[in-house]
Each structure stands twice: as C-alpha cells, then as structure tokens.
Amino acid sequence: MExxxxxxxxxxxxxxxxxxxxxxxxxxxxxxxxxxxxxxxEELQDGLHxxxxxxxxxxxxxxxxxxxxxxxxxDDINE
Numbered sequence: 087m088e089x090x091x092x093x094x095x096x097x098x099x100x101x102x103x104x105x106x107x108x109x110x111x112x113x114x115x116x117x118x119x120x121x122x123x124x125x126x127x128e129e130l131q132d133g134l135h136x137x138x139x140x141x142x143x144x145x146x147x148x149x150x151x152x153x154x155x156x157x158x159x160x161d162d163i164n165e
Contacts, residue, residue, distance in 0.1 A: 100133055133158060
C-alpha cells in the first residue's frame with residue numbers, strides 16, 4: 087500500500103492511465119449495463135519494476151521485452 091500511495095502522490099498521470107484501462111476493460115463509460123471492475127495488482131505495481139529497469143523518460147532503451155521504450159519515473163510533471 088505504501089508504494090501505491092507513492093504513485094498517487096508522485097505520478098497521478100500513471101494512475102489515471104491505469105484507471106482508464108480498468109474502465110475500458112469493464113465495458114467503457116458508455117455501457118449502460120452493470121459493470122465489474124477488475125484491478126490487476128501485478129499491472130498496478132509494474133511501474134516499480136519498470137522504474138528499476140529504466141528511469142529516464144527522455145531516452146529510449148532496449149527493454150527485456152525486445153522493444154525500445156522511454157523510461158518511467160514517478161516525478162510529477164507538473165512540479
């Protein structure tokens with residue numbers, strides 16, 4: 087829970103993206119029927135693993151998945 091709290095305080099953009107994915111998986115905001123929201127805790131905590139591999143959001147790096155990606159950090163871009 088502490089690491090999740092750190093994400094909320096320092097990177098609201100990432101949590102907004104994760105919340106959007108949760109809504110999309112539940113049928114989107116326009117679906118009038120009942121919805122089941124599922125939170126994948128592995129995906130929620132994946133940001134910590136990504137930060138351990140590459141933290142520079144301005145540089146591309148080859149990741150273990152074989153794709154080149156920008157780094158991730160939890161610095162709030164608005165500060």
